[in-house]
Amino acid sequence: MENVATSPIKNSNRIKDLINSFGPGIMMATAAVGGSHLVSSTKAGAIYGWQLAVVILLVNLFKYPFFRAGIQYTMGTGKSLVEGYSLMGRGYLWVYTGLTIVASIVSTAALLMFSASLLSYFSPFEVSITVNAGIILAICLAILFAGQYRALDTISKVIMITLVIATVCAVIVAFGNGAVAPADYQSPTIWDIASIGFIVIMMGWMPGPIEVSSITSMWLKNQRTQKNVTEQEALFDFNVGYIGTALLAVVFLALGALVLNGSGQELAKSGIGFSHQLVSLYASTIGEWSRYLIAVIAFFCIFGSTITVIDGYARVLSEAQLLLQKKSLDQPKYHNNWMGVIGVAGMVVLLFFTAQLITMLNFAMILAFITTPIFAVLNYRLIVSANLKGRLALTPRMKALSWIGLVYLFGFLAVFIWWKWIM
Template structure:
């Protein structure tokens, strides 16, 4: 009996680790372009001035990501099944937006992964050749290993990334900022920087359609393990809090090491990747260069894995629901995955080495589509009987309304800035 008692804490720990899945996967999908690029750029250009904006956009998007957990755990259905119950038009809208977002976001992460892969090679290879190798690895893992391989890879990547980034930022703090004492930071609150603010917020912490993907992963997990409303919410909150904290850490790294240094971030894929790795290596030490490059590659590659898998599952499910089926078969998922892979590769061929332009385009598109997905999730959750343990309270309901006003309001400002002013 004593052995059973002694083993029980370990058993509980293993049980918790088994329940950590969809939230960690969401964090892995989020911590890619939005953190390595957008947060670092924000700190490099404007110092600490955008820290509150990063906090605000994460806070105001929270209810719409949480909707995936609230709805799926309470009903046993995915968000897209909920869209269908609201009306066929809602599901068709989500499908159309996901078809566009899937290929654009996958292409952006594919190009970024290919650029980082080029760092390890002794010879210079064109981005299309590097993208071919990355895409082949993605398809092999997803078609051969499927969800279990994806789940395990996500947890390993997250641990490595957190350790490396926190270490680099800690060293940067101890060294102090590189900006001269009399350096005057430019203001981000001007008419000309609206586009940059939109790019920063587009993937921060991730496009809201990722919530539908989280819902799919969560439903799959409930079929394999005992998931309670509280354990599902704990997993989600842990992943979401991790993305928020790391966004601030990356911003800090940019503010401490690049802000006021006179350096500008390269726009080309290979050049930016070398500069990004150098940012860490110059802070921690040159010995860490290869290690940091590997971790950065795994970070973005992990995002690519989760995006290719998740978007393909979401598109396949929506297609089958519109045909009257309850869920997508593995065969349909495979064909959708191959179609997303082919379309994203064509986009990479079009943009070639213009990595920053590709990422900016993807983040801007995400910001434009975000208000619609936010409204869909808001409407669905507020018209459903949610489990009492995770039901939205007064604060969460008002936060959701504030988030809608913010997202739609800033979208109007962006359209006015882009096409009218």
């Protein structure tokens, strides 16, 4: 009788433990949603309707093993992926560090610019994008320097829950209203050569650059220093964040397809214009009453991406620096230094591209797309060499998916190189 009576309590505690274990996976989702979802997915639906829904799901599926590698490797070895790259050879670590420095600065600059343009939505008087970006950067650094992982963990969960609820509600209302496109409207075809550039840009940050797997690995490593995390909890957290992000990308595409596709509206290219257009997209669907509520949600979505990107890239770069210099890894000042460097460098880049939000985001996404196969190979080699056991082992099914993913990623890269520089 006692076992039967306590069983529901044990199950309840187990569910509570799983929810409390949410951290790195949800933070990864927060970092991913900003550029790839609000920008690329919405734009994909606006231009091509539903045609790219399958492509979005496929790229998320084929990148899955390489993102999952960050969880597998850290839980199985106690080391981060960055440490794994170092064990493979200093040359690999140098390549990783160089690519990550470029990605961190460009991504931070783009996200600062986007969040600053959204912040201007609330300004009663005109304030320059650079001033708003400086304010946002100062707030991000203050939060990270003061609370670091715990504050970031809490912020990520709140932002993701709010964003998911608002976006799903908007899509439900849009479905009820029906598509705005005329019955005889034909979207541009994705099979046109001219579409390759857009598809590549979208795939680059879908759900995010693969080097984000090393950031997730670092967040998990940090989480394990604060509490015990089981293999099941770590994989559950990752799967919820990753699968949820993939589905949310389709939801954003649906919003663009239902409200913008065939409407005759042209997507704005300026930072302020594009951010205001996104807010208007929600407001026209849910109702004008929601305009400022949606503006707040959109701002915090990009703000969440900005703060997680700054923290995450600083973590992996500080560890890479310490490994290259053969120093002890437990030195928080290096993490703080890199947060400052990334933030300042991002602001410097932003000063020269104030009016080029979409151009900068596109550059960041193309860079991510080009480097994706490289990081995918590195992650796959680490998982194979680690010889993991149990839940973390590389199953035949996951190995097959990894190989299909590599063929897919390198194949698309070859097509892009042909289209961009040879054709």
